[in-house]
Amino acid sequence: MRKYKSFIPGWIRVFSVACIILQSAATVTGQSRREMTEEIVNRVGLVETYMLQVIAWELRPAWYHASGADSIYLRDLERMLTEEEVQRRIIAVFDDFFTDNDIIDLYRFVLSDVFEKVWSGDFTTSIDAGFNDIRDKIDSISTIDQPAEEQESRRFVPIPTDREDGVYALVHYDPSMEDSDMELNTEPGIIPKDIMLIEKGYSPFDDKMLAIHLTLTEEGARKFYLLTKANIGKPLAIVVEKQILSMPLVHSAIPNGRLSISGYFSEEEADGIIEALNRGINK
Numbered sequence: 001m002r003k004y005k006s007f008i009p010g011w012i013r014v015f016s017v018a019c020i021i022l023q024s025a026a027t028v029t030g031q032s033r034r035e036m037t038e039e040i041v042n043r044v045g046l047v048e049t050y051m052l053q054v055i056a057w058e059l060r061p062a063w064y065h066a067s068g069a070d071s072i073y074l075r076d077l078e079r080m081l082t083e084e085e086v087q088r089r090i091i092a093v094f095d096d097f098f099t100d101n102d103i104i105d106l107y108r109f110v111l112s113d114v115f116e117k118v119w120s121g122d123f124t125t126s127i128d129a130g131f132n133d134i135r136d137k138i139d140s141i142s143t144i145d146q147p148a149e150e151q152e153s154r155r156f157v158p159i160p161t162d163r164e165d166g167v168y169a170l171v172h173y174d175p176s177m178e179d180s181d182m183e184l185n186t187e188p189g190i191i192p193k194d195i196m197l198i199e200k201g202y203s204p205f206d207d208k209m210l211a212i213h214l215t216l217t218e219e220g221a222r223k224f225y226l227l228t229k230a231n232i233g234k235p236l237a238i239v240v241e242k243q244i245l246s247m248p249l250v251h252s253a254i255p256n257g258r259l260s261i262s263g264y265f266s267e268e269e270a271d272g273i274i275e276a277l278n279r280g281i282n283k
Helices: 010-029 033-044 046-065 068-080 083-097 100-110 113-119 121-129 132-144 148-153 218-229 267-281
Strands: 166-168 195-203 206-216 237-240 243-246 258-263
Touching (some): 033 046, 033 083, 046 068, 100 113, 195 267, 243 258
Antiparallel strands (some): 195 206
């Protein structure tokens, strides 16, 4: 029998096989590459993560520090970075970085029971519980070895002052000085009118300690960021009704416009502080 040589060029045969493979891969999942990528991005929470990182941790701190045209430019950048825009940029990286088979593997993983277990709160809680013995040892050293009267003496006692309500930086801070000997700046960095919202709750460090949580206005958040940035490693004094109620130490610049007044005061005293702050806001 006579054999006939195929006249189909080799590159066409290779291309055809590749198309069949890709088509089969898509058929396995029933989703297009774009749909699979979007599902991966959504399930991992990449959009939320990068909006927090780029906007809250990078863009807004820069905006608080900027002025004039730079401030307007940064504000326009924030408006441009919608969830859709952030997702588009992330998907573009997936397109450059992952092959079609990579995407299929990732897609199958995020739909699997294993992924649900890894991403569940039970998994992280279990890991956290694995260190309870370490925490118990730390707690035993920090509480049992300290007499009750010594723990009591560490509590901040309100200090009388002639300053008006607000948050103040200190003059010539010296960590060896007693709290009562520290001198406050003449003008506050934050005033009651910089406060947008006041809420009563508890300290995140002690569920028995009452706390008054303050959310600042946009301008107040900008001022507070600059205030904390200029006073890293130093305390700020929070004054209400001629009393320094708290002197928290600044560990880093705070860009989110939130602060708390915490102390071992009663419900009535907390309500009185809130009333005083509200009077300052409404002046």
